Amino acid sequence: MKIRVRFAPSPTGHLHIGGLRTALFNYLYARKEGGQFILRIEDTDEERSTQASTDAIFQGMLWAGLNWDEGPFPDGSVKGEYPPYFQAARWEQGVYQKYIDGLLAEGKAYKCYCTPEELGDMRAKAQAEHRPPRYEGRCRHLTQEQVKRFEAEGRKPVVRFKMPAEGETVFNDLIRGEVRFANKDLYDLVIRKTSGIPTYNFAVVVDDYLMQISHVIRGDDHISNTPAQLRIYDALGWRPPVMAHLSMIHGPDGTKLSKRHGDTSVIEYKKQGYLPQALINYLALLGWSTPDSQQIFAAGELERKFDIKGCQKSPAVFDPVKLLWMNGEYLRAMDETQLYAAARPFIDDAGVARGADAEFLRKIIMLEREKYKTLKEIPDLISFFFTDKVQFDHEAVNKVLKQEGAKKALEAVIAKYSVLADFSELPLEAAARAAAKENGLKAGQVFHPVRVAVSGRTNGPTLFKMLEYMGRDKVLARMQAALELCS
């Protein structure tokens, strides 16, 4: 069997973490099995679908590196045999209507003239009477006269699919095993809206079949839609794809991940300085694992090791702290060139290091690399190298420069450094230690004031390398200026 999977988002907002995870599992399954990964835009919601959302989905997918084999692309091009991969446009081409007509002709579907208000009333009444709030089939057996009257009133019908009243619908989910639904719990769902546009539950069936999707991998919030869709496959005489329902991602409070939990758009993670590889690695581990619980995956390794058998049935809580750790791991694993390239936009954006020499900037970035958890925090961590005047942290000044002996230490170091022949790491350290010894100070009593004097902070890179990179002029000038802050 040819493996064909799809990610089918509706363009009604940004691509979020949950959507990206679903896309990722489809992508990985396709890559692992040597199949095709298809992107299809389900824009049958005329009111909420927007072009901006479609663009955002493209952008998010591309940034995350989830390249699709078939579907529409941001430049307007389309790959694959089933263009345009937008359901609304496919509807305009008449893709769905013939199947609806067929069901109507065979009596497997019927027109329903109930208005939204009537439906609302029925639901409310059912709720009040403790009955399930679903459509009871009022228009299932309308007489010719009734239809005529409704038509005369100008009512526009929807088309509903007739669900069987008895029996069971059973399917074998790749992740959950056998799942059974009693048909009596199904209801006659709308497959064509008054606008003529098919509803989601109908359009997915038609498109998945037409596009020869072999496996439907989606969130388990779709489990309850599955029996209805299976009934439609059956009515159309089609063989359904294999179903695989992924567990949901939850927020810390145990409910489905939503905006308030940080299910922010994928692009927001980019802006916050996350690496796409790190996000992807982290997401792959939400609801999936290898038999040995491997944590970090090298490039291409997920594609090779992904196995749907390793998918978890239970929901996973999104843990931003672990994501942060993982991002740090990826940052530390980058080489100088990669890190520089990744960090540069954030540095430019922050307006730090304007006009700095690229080689120099690269060295400075590497100096503090083991501290980075996100790219976004890099500018702040290195900014003091480039400012004209040191921005002193008040706490640092009070705790260090105001201490007894600080002034003496700085003066001694200034004296040494002014005449130091080789202004590089080792001699700098030796000179500082000598200054300490000669003045009866402990090494720390000298090192700390020097650090604060030149950087304004108590935390920073390894001291003498930092001084070396900063250069004699700047170091001396800064220490000189800091003397005024000592008491």
Next chain:
RNA sequence: GCCCCCUUCGUCUAUCGGUUAGGACACCAGAUUUUCAAUCUGGUGAGAGGAGUUCGACUCUCCUAGGGGGCGCCA
């Protein structure tokens, strides 16, 4: 209310009838160190509850409880 799904450390998970229940994040302690971080070592910490099946259950079955999802002319 009805239907469906789920249940191993705080979190992500391994285990596929016999293990001192393993790993990772986080946390704690120690080592290293000029700071922070990184790194290394060690530690705390789990099978929801109850019945079965079995020589033996985290693992299989049932019940209970808890959690989640769905019940639209949204997808």
